[in-house]
Amino acid sequence: MPFNPVKPVRRVRASYAGAGCRWLVLLSAGAAAWAATPHIDHIELLGTNLVTIHFDTDANRTYTLQYLDHLAAGTNTAASDAWSNLTVIPATPFNNHYVLVDNRTNQHRFYRLSVTP
Amino acid sequence: MNQRLFFVGLLMLFAPSGLACDLCAVYSATDAREGSRDGFHFTIAEQFIPFRTFRLEGEKVSSSSGDFVDSSITHLVPGYNFSERFGVNLNLPVVYRSFQRSDFRYSLTGPPVFEVERDSEFGAGDVALIGRFTVFDLREMKRGFVVSVLAGVKFPTGDTDRIRDEVEQTIIFDSLQPPGTPHDPLGHAVSGVHQHDLSPGSGSFDGIFGLTLNSRWDRWFFNGQAQYYLRTEGEGFEFGDELLVSVGPGAYLITNPRYTLSLQGVATYETMARDRVLGRKSDRTGLTAWYVGPQLGFTWGDRLSVQAGADLPLRISNNGFQNVPDYRFHGGFTLRF
Numbered sequence: 001m002p003f004n005p006v007k008p009v010r011r012v013r014a015s016y017a018g019a020g021c022r023w024l025v026l027l028s029a030g031a032a033a034w035a036a037t038p039h040i041d042h043i044e045l046l047g048t049n050l051v052t053i054h055f056d057t058d059a060n061r062t063y064t065l066q067y068l069d070h071l072a073a074g075t076n077t078a079a080s081d082a083w084s085n086l087t088v089i090p091a092t093p094f095n096n097h098y099v100l101v102d103n104r105t106n107q108h109r110f111y112r113l114s115v116t117p
Numbered sequence: 118m119n120q121r122l123f124f125v126g127l128l129m130l131f132a133p134s135g136l137a138c139d140l141c142a143v144y145s146a147t148d149a150r151e152g153s154r155d156g157f158h159f160t161i162a163e164q165f166i167p168f169r170t171f172r173l174e175g176e177k178v179s180s181s182s183g184d185f186v187d188s189s190i191t192h193l194v195p196g197y198n199f200s201e202r203f204g205v206n207l208n209l210p211v212v213y214r215s216f217q218r219s220d221f222r223y224s225l226t227g228p229p230v231f232e233v234e235r236d237s238e239f240g241a242g243d244v245a246l247i248g249r250f251t252v253f254d255l256r257e258m259k260r261g262f263v264v265s266v267l268a269g270v271k272f273p274t275g276d277t278d279r280i281r282d283e284v285e286q287t288i289i290f291d292s293l294q295p296p297g298t299p300h301d302p303l304g305h306a307v308s309g310v311h312q313h314d315l316s317p318g319s320g321s322f323d324g325i326f327g328l329t330l331n332s333r334w335d336r337w338f339f340n341g342q343a344q345y346y347l348r349t350e351g352e353g354f355e356f357g358d359e360l361l362v363s364v365g366p367g368a369y370l371i372t373n374p375r376y377t378l379s380l381q382g383v384a385t386y387e388t389m390a391r392d393r394v395l396g397r398k399s400d401r402t403g404l405t406a407w408y409v410g411p412q413l414g415f416t417w418g419d420r421l422s423v424q425a426g427a428d429l430p431l432r433i434s435n436n437g438f439q440n441v442p443d444y445r446f447h448g449g450f451t452l453r454f
Binding site for chain 2 (some may be wrong): 091093100
């Protein structure tokens with residue numbers, strides 16, 4: 001049986017709106033095809049003051065989940081140094097699925113997944 | 118140097134008054150090894166296992182984490198034989214594990230934190246009380262055949278802080294999953310070294326069952342043993358049941374009237390079922406392994422026996438991603454009073 005420690009329910013959402021908050025998922029930079037590239041699977045509210053961010057990882061690649069609280073109006077881009085790291089996931093020898101927690105500190109927050117190599 | 122002198126002193130202290138022939142020495146050696154005469158006996162046994170090989174579903178893989186465990190368990194085993202057929206042993210393990218584990222630590226108040234913990238665990242393990250009953254006993258000068266059964270209980274006396282912490286991480290990780298999402302109870306762990314791998318205690322009352330077979334013809338012998346550990350749940354965690362079978366032929370290389378030296382080739386089969394966390398099986402635990410290796414035996418009269426051996430893995434099939442043994446070293450000595 002292939003190693004699959006977490007089998008997520010596939011519910012892809014580009015954004016989540018609720019209770020006056022807006023959470024936007026951004027594809028990793030340079031993504032050419034959704035299925036073949038790393039991406040955030042979905043974001044959910046957890047209780048009243050937390051959100052969970054779900055994504056898959058491939059073996060032997062390092063992932064960094066980054067966030068940004070403000071984007072310039074009318075764009076979906078920002079200076080690369082404007083992003084902050086939420087969590088760095090070191091490379092592991094196996095594929096995995098992560099569910100990371102973040103605090104709902106602002107009215108909205110943007111996330112992106114950076115991958116190397 | 119002082120330890121060496123102490124050891125030589127022990128040998129002299131327990132030297133037999135006089136043995137007339139090689140077979141007598143072999144006969145006496147068998148008796149010393151099996152330790153089945155009436156009275157007290159005391160064994161100190163050591164097992165050292167470095168877990169520095171990474172395996173994913175049985176395949177060797179490399180990992181940049183550098184995680185490892187060097188596990189040392191010293192067993193202090195006082196025992197008493199009420200007769201040649203019946204005896205009891207108390208096993209008092211002392212556990213020392215040097216390790217590194219790189220893993221996420223989840224919480225319900227913020228993002229998980231990736232931690233690299235390089236430390237050691239030292240403490241008393243789980244105490245076990247084991248009874249032995251010899252069901253067949255043939256001991257003659259030229260040949261011997263002894264079959265014994267063992268049964269006992271392992272008590273949850275060892276420290277279980279790490280198991281409690283692992284179960285707590287499972288509870289937190291579970292609460293982050295969408296309702297109904299199937300996931301591994303140890304899905305929060307990315308290290309090949311789990312918390313329960315480091316825990317000196319299991320937290321559970323476990324059953325221990327065994328069978329030993331010792332046969333000898335002249336200078337040749339064939340010994341084997343089987344052990345089964347029936348695990349129960351403790352602290353929300355249940356280690357998988359374990360079966361261990363080791364057999365092998367051997368020969369006495371030196372049969373001096375005072376001492377003997379033997380060499381045995383041992384093949385070992387070991388299988389551990391998947392562990393359960395909060396009642397759910399984890400696909401990141403459990404393995405089956407085959408080992409082969411030599412074992413040297415030394416006896417001095419009928420009161421002292423010393424053994425040392427190594428197990429080299431032939432094949433290891435494991436579930437998920439785990440650190441598995443590079444090899445296993447075991448040695449020890451028994452004194453009979």
